Amino acid sequence: MLIFIGTGIWDENDMSLRGIEAAKRADEVYVEFYTSRPATNVEKLSKLLGRKIKVLERADLEEKSIELVRRAKKLDVALLIPGDPMIATTHAAIRVQAKQHGVKTKIIHSSSIVSAVCGMTGLHNYRFGRSATISYPHTSYTSISKFPAETIKANQQINAHTLLFLDLHPKPMEISQAISILESLDENFLNLFAVGIARAGADNCITKCDRLDRLKDFDFGPPMHVLVVLAPKIHITEYEYLKEFTDAPKEIEDLVE
Amino acid sequence: MLIFIGTGIWDENDMSLRGIEAAKRADEVYVEFYTSRPATNVEKLSKLLGRKIKVLERADLEEKSIELVRRAKKLDVALLIPGDPMIATTHAAIRVQAKQHGVKTKIIHSSSIVSAVCGMTGLHNYRFGRSATISYPHTSYTSISKFPAETIKANQQINAHTLLFLDLHPKPMEISQAISILESLDENFLNLFAVGIARAGADNCITKCDRLDRLKDFDFGPPMHVLVVLAPKIHITEYEYLKEFTDAPKEIEDLVE
Known part of the structure; x- marks a missing residue:
């Protein structure tokens, strides 16, 4: 067996x-x-x-x-x-x-991070859409997979959150690199709100909510990192949890539906 | 603490x-x-x-x-x-x-069933869309929440699978009841393919893939039950896993993209 x-x-x-x-x-x-x-x-x-x-x-x-x-x-x-x-x-x-x-x-x-992400962000499980992995550009072509960008856009359409895994090879990608890759695909992504998560499940786990352009400069410390792009609208209880546990900026109140 | x-x-x-x-x-x-x-x-x-x-x-x-x-x-x-x-x-x-x-x-x-569903069905984690709960009709109004139906439709649009939790109160709902409720919202749902899961995580766990109209009559045994409605298209490796582990009918080969 x-x-x-x-x-x-x-x-x-x-x-x-x-x-x-x-x-x-x-x-x-x-x-x-x-x-x-x-x-x-x-x-x-x-x-x-x-x-x-x-x-x-x-x-x-x-x-x-x-x-x-x-x-x-x-x-x-x-x-x-x-x-x-x-x-x-x-x-x-x-x-x-x-x-x-x-x-x-x-x-x-x-x-698994797949369910634990709800406890780390307070985002409702049933409001997550499809997930994706942000990969390093293939060095031979310097091309970047458009799949994460398409996934974020599809989820935004149905008002769903997007869990993004970051590439592990050759070394675990950090949130700042992942955001740069998203930016290179569509610079409008920088205006979206997201939660960065570092070391999920550890005592020194960090969760930080902000606009992607500001998360890019936030120091999350060592890997592993994942990123959750928020849906265009969030539930009031999601807002309260983000405010209490992810140091979210005042502006995300505007996303509450 | x-x-x-x-x-x-x-x-x-x-x-x-x-x-x-x-x-x-x-x-x-x-x-x-x-x-x-x-x-x-x-x-x-x-x-x-x-x-x-x-x-x-x-x-x-x-x-x-x-x-x-x-x-x-x-x-x-x-x-x-x-x-x-x-x-x-x-x-x-x-x-x-x-x-x-x-x-x-x-x-x-x-x-949690949220991640375990991938091992039970072979469906790729990143291809799941939003999830929903199928609730019993409110006895005072005999109205049925349209939310699961809307979730399935939104996910079908973006070619995503839908995990459906079943109501627990006053007693755990069974898959056949859940399918009847979906049918009452839109009888076209009966043509969709799905995987029924009973007792996730147990040694006597059952997973069975078929069209919803046929799953309605399948004996899953005691609760808890959940249901996964397949995306309109599935990946070849999802097909192979469904065939090996969920007794899927030959027809689902037509869903392979």
């Missing part, structure tokens, strides 16, 4: 009892830090679980994933994944491959 | 180490089962944490929430919340009230 175990939003203490138990019982335990950069590492996870853990690289998850699937045909193999499994499509592809090879699978869920 | 602790998607074993530790250290521990119906109860949680836990009712979370806030001014008060805290706006309102009364707050995140 191949067991996908989420390790949660920040460090190894975000693992659930169910996840810890399953990892302890498995024949082999692997972990990957390719799809996210959590505040834990293989030593801390090994100590918590009391066993050896092997780190998988990108190739192990992609072109060589069949090796993992083959081992799971004979053994109970646990794959530790930062956040909640299956948010990255890489893991979904491995689960499909396993099923096609007759290997049983199981998912053990954990905390 | 007032500490909001998520107990996770299914039962007490979905609590994180961080959440358990914080609940054990708190001066008082409360739990509420008003905003969700998890597969745990106060006895199981008390046993896990080795301490007394008091159950809060709807009124304790709404008109009488100031009492909780006042206790948290002097003591460390932990409030256990099924799923991830702050998905229900009730909790967000208490956090704002606490801040306004000078009470420190903290959120400890846990697993």
